[in-house]
Amino acid sequence: MVGIRDVAKKAGVSTSTVSLVINNSGYVSQKMRDRVSAAMAELNYIPNDLAKNLYKGRTDTVGVIMPTIQHPFFASLVARIQHYLDVQGMRALLCSTADQHAAEMQYVDMLQRHTLDALIVGSHSQLSQEYWEGINRPVVAFDRYLCDSIPTVGADHVSGGRTVAQALIASGAQHVVNIGGPRSRFHDRDRGVALLNSREMSSRPDSSFPTVRYQLVMEDELLTAGIETEYVPVEDLSDMALFLRAAERALDDFEDVDAIVAPDLAAAAVVQEALARGIRIPDDLQVIAYDGTYVSAFAGIPVTSMTQDVDETARRLVVHAMQEIERYAQAEKSAEGTSAALAAAREAASGEMTSSEHKRYVSVQENAQGVPYRFDAVKLSYVQRGTTR
Amino acid sequence: MVGIRDVAKKAGVSTSTVSLVINNSGYVSQKMRDRVSAAMAELNYIPNDLAKNLYKGRTDTVGVIMPTIQHPFFASLVARIQHYLDVQGMRALLCSTADQHAAEMQYVDMLQRHTLDALIVGSHSQLSQEYWEGINRPVVAFDRYLCDSIPTVGADHVSGGRTVAQALIASGAQHVVNIGGPRSRFHDRDRGVALLNSREMSSRPDSSFPTVRYQLVMEDELLTAGIETEYVPVEDLSDMALFLRAAERALDDFEDVDAIVAPDLAAAAVVQEALARGIRIPDDLQVIAYDGTYVSAFAGIPVTSMTQDVDETARRLVVHAMQEIERYAQAEKSAEGTSAALAAAREAASGEMTSSEHKRYVSVQENAQGVPYRFDAVKLSYVQRGTTR
DNA sequence: GTTACGCGAGCACTCAGGATT
DNA sequence: AAATCCTGAGTGCTCGCGTAA
Numbered sequence: 001m002v003g004i005r006d007v008a009k010k011a012g013v014s015t016s017t018v019s020l021v022i023n024n025s026g027y028v029s030q031k032m033r034d035r036v037s038a039a040m041a042e043l044n045y046i047p048n049d050l051a052k053n054l055y056k057g058r059t060d061t062v063g064v065i066m067p068t069i070q071h072p073f074f075a076s077l078v079a080r081i082q083h084y085l086d087v088q089g090m091r092a093l094l095c096s097t098a099d100q101h102a103a104e105m106q107y108v109d110m111l112q113r114h115t116l117d118a119l120i121v122g123s124h125s126q127l128s129q130e131y132w133e134g135i136n137r138p139v140v141a142f143d144r145y146l147c148d149s150i151p152t153v154g155a156d157h158v159s160g161g162r163t164v165a166q167a168l169i170a171s172g173a174q175h176v177v178n179i180g181g182p183r184s185r186f187h188d189r190d191r192g193v194a195l196l197n198s199r200e201m202s203s204r205p206d207s208s209f210p211t212v213r214y215q216l217v218m219e220d221e222l223l224t225a226g227i228e229t230e231y232v233p234v235e236d237l238s239d240m241a242l243f244l245r246a247a248e249r250a251l252d253d254f255e256d257v258d259a260i261v262a263p264d265l266a267a268a269a270v271v272q273e274a275l276a277r278g279i280r281i282p283d284d285l286q287v288i289a290y291d292g293t294y295v296s297a298f299a300g301i302p303v304t305s306m307t308q309d310v311d312e313t314a315r316r317l318v319v320h321a322m323q324e325i326e327r328y329a330q331a332e333k334s335a336e337g338t339s340a341a342l343a344a345a346r347e348a349a350s351g352e353m354t355s356s357e358h359k360r361y362v363s364v365q366e367n368a369q370g371v372p373y374r375f376d377a378v379k380l381s382y383v384q385r386g387t388t389r
Numbered sequence: 390m391v392g393i394r395d396v397a398k399k400a401g402v403s404t405s406t407v408s409l410v411i412n413n414s415g416y417v418s419q420k421m422r423d424r425v426s427a428a429m430a431e432l433n434y435i436p437n438d439l440a441k442n443l444y445k446g447r448t449d450t451v452g453v454i455m456p457t458i459q460h461p462f463f464a465s466l467v468a469r470i471q472h473y474l475d476v477q478g479m480r481a482l483l484c485s486t487a488d489q490h491a492a493e494m495q496y497v498d499m500l501q502r503h504t505l506d507a508l509i510v511g512s513h514s515q516l517s518q519e520y521w522e523g524i525n526r527p528v529v530a531f532d533r534y535l536c537d538s539i540p541t542v543g544a545d546h547v548s549g550g551r552t553v554a555q556a557l558i559a560s561g562a563q564h565v566v567n568i569g570g571p572r573s574r575f576h577d578r579d580r581g582v583a584l585l586n587s588r589e590m591s592s593r594p595d596s597s598f599p600t601v602r603y604q605l606v607m608e609d610e611l612l613t614a615g616i617e618t619e620y621v622p623v624e625d626l627s628d629m630a631l632f633l634r635a636a637e638r639a640l641d642d643f644e645d646v647d648a649i650v651a652p653d654l655a656a657a658a659v660v661q662e663a664l665a666r667g668i669r670i671p672d673d674l675q676v677i678a679y680d681g682t683y684v685s686a687f688a689g690i691p692v693t694s695m696t697q698d699v700d701e702t703a704r705r706l707v708v709h710a711m712q713e714i715e716r717y718a719q720a721e722k723s724a725e726g727t728s729a730a731l732a733a734a735r736e737a738a739s740g741e742m743t744s745s746e747h748k749r750y751v752s753v754q755e756n757a758q759g760v761p762y763r764f765d766a767v768k769l770s771y772v773q774r775g776t777t778r
Numbered sequence: 779g780t781t782a783c784g785c786g787a788g789c790a791c792t793c794a795g796g797a798t799t
Numbered sequence: 800a801a802a803t804c805c806t807g808a809g810t811g812c813t814c815g816c817g818t819a820a
Contacts, residue, residue, distance in 0.1 A: 300689025
């Protein structure tokens with residue numbers, strides 16, 4: 001392997017000069033620059049970034065860990081994350097948790113071994129709050145709460161659920177079926193859902209999966225309006241075949257359903273099944289896709305849907321990731337040798353945010369203490385298409 | 390940062406002993422092992438992999454570069470690739486080429502700077518054959534020809550095209566519309582399509598995009614059978630909205646169409662459009678999705694489709710990638726200092742393959758010379774569903 | 779010969795500080 | 800004082816070789 005030394009020797013300069021030429025920095029005369037360049041070309045020299053990484057303690061790589069990349073929503077999200085990382089001169093190391101056992105811990109390990117500069121976590125973690133708290137390296141969560149010190153970017157599912165409920169009420173729906181994930185995860189917290197922009201709390205216990213809040217709020221509102229709601233669970237959201245079965249079940253089990261709210265793929269399945277059964281949409285049955293991706297546009301009938309702003313979400317995730325990287329870098333520098341690194345990082349946390357950024361953070365009262373858990377909410381948008389009236 | 394030396398000091402041993410404990414290798418007494426472990430725990434030591442990478446010249450990371458990860462086909466492929474890499478203790482660095490300008494070269498660069506151990510290329514490269522030839526590091530191509538020294542894994546599109554044609558002929562189709570990518574890429578080679586398992590050549594010039602062969606062969610066969618064929622191009626396969634428009638165009642421009650062959654998303658769009666227009670499927674119009682992913686199952690009517698074995702494709706891509714990594718590692722070792730590294734790598738190429746593996750390689754005569762260009766063909770399967778009769 | 783451990787030269791690059799003009 | 804270049808001490812881990820029981 002031809003190294004920087006070989007180039008230096010051939011060009012008759014020191015290795016540091018070659019380094020300066022490579023990085024195009026510092027004081028190097030044009031003459032030298034040319035001579036070094038010539039030597040590099042002649043020897044077919046290519047710098048080895050591994051040495052650079054070692055010295056700098058960085059790899060410019062962030063781990064992106066999601067449940068399934070197969071699902072169009074996550075595929076789009078990952079694609080946009082990768083894009084924004086690229087803009088920052090960073091790269092994405094991909095991990096879909098679905099088929100991997102201890103994938104999360106494995107990636108956290110890479111983070112701590114400095115193979116990764118940061119972690120963007122969108123998977124459903126089994127790891128405890130304390131575990132995440134103890135990591136002390138750059139982590140950003142997507143649509144889920146990990147611990148107070150880790151910022152979250154997610155959709156404003158509370159108002160999302162309310163919007164859907166209102167649309168259904170306005171359309172005169174009487175019997176709504178809701179298709180979603182395992183019900184067990186719905187109420188794993190002991191406090192009620194904090195309703196954004198108000199001091200109210202929903203009467204039902206909150207979930208640690210922010211997404212679920214749309215279901216909680218929606219059911220709440222529908223109930224209040226005197227509309228019947230049924231729930232059809234899909235055990236494994238990464239298994240596509242299950243969506244088709246859920247669709248059948250929804251139509252089989254409840255004869256007088258007149259509206260179905262479901263994840264996009266399930267919604268597409270519902271449309272398919274309804275068409276096959278000769279059910280008229282939207283006259284006899286309305287369908288709304290929650291988290292509608294492009295798939296809901298390709299269904300038998302274009303499906304009305306509540307869509308997340310994937311691009312904006314990705315952008316913010318990357319912004320936060322970069323901020324966290326910077327934060328911890330600062331902390332490490334200032335705490336040189338001291339074990340106060342952690343404390344310093346905490347300090348920097350609040351300082352880093354501009355006041356305008358600060359306002360955007362909607363503290364969902366996840367934590368009773370004064371610690372400012374940062375939840376960055378992205379707006380959802382309701383797209384009216386052919387399956388609602 | 391607490392390093393291996395700190396641990397060694399605290400445990401009263403040498404750094405090499407600590408290293409042995411970390412890697413669980415070599416001769417270390419249980420007593421020492423315990424003492425070292427204790428010290429590691431006490432100091433909260435976590436090994437820094439960057440140093441290891443530097444020494445070993447490896448990162449256990451392979452770059453996976455695809456056109457769009459948004460498209461369900463590539464999403465699935467990437468997911469499976471990542472899975473099989475994981476099995477090998479490797480990780481996937483993701484890159485979708487779509488929005489990135491010089492993405493390919495950038496990743497090749499990372500490969501040469503040893504940030505990547507190998508590259509799996511599924512994007513549509515603008516780079517010349519000579520460029521790829523000159524890289525001299527582990528690269529595997531998906532469904533496209535890069536150069537003789539780079540192995541390719543791809544579907545057997547020739548028989549795929551033939552199967553579709555025969556199905557259409559048997560069903561009595563008279564006027565077929567074919568939706569696909571830009572026509573300009575269809576005949577960028579000067580020789581005919583080599584038909585697998587025979588010495589025949591198609592009368593039409595070949596394409597450097599193996600996928601296109603299904604279109605060439607299909608059109609050929611249909612033409613021979615006296616069936617009219619039209620072509621509706623989609624300019625950008627990464628833009629979903631264009632599929633919908635292509636579907637409209639196919640039905641607008643050709644009134645008496647009775648069969649449409651299209652990429653899965655376009656096929657779904659065709660079904661949607663047909664349903665909206667009251668066209669009966671499959672009685673008045675048959676639809677076949679080529680490269681049918683799960684989306685074709687979620688369309689308004691489940692679409693008959695020609696599907697690739699994504700899992701097997703991914704598996705083989707990874708197998709080849711690992712083989713290439715090993716090959717080049719051997720070459721580098723044996724050619725210590727000699728510039729015969731390249732030659733050695735070439736040598737190893739043929740030796741690495743077992744005879745049974747060898748048989749699977751279908752040399753598509755891409756190259757007239759004796760160099761064994763390796764093309765590993767994966768079978769396609771025809772799935773009959775509701776849109777054909 | 780086998781088991782157990784330490785020494786120290788790498789690995790390829792970066793960068794602060796010194797020397798020179 | 801400013802521009803230019805070099806010296807050499809890191810960066811943290813690996814592994815061949817040496818020693819010793």
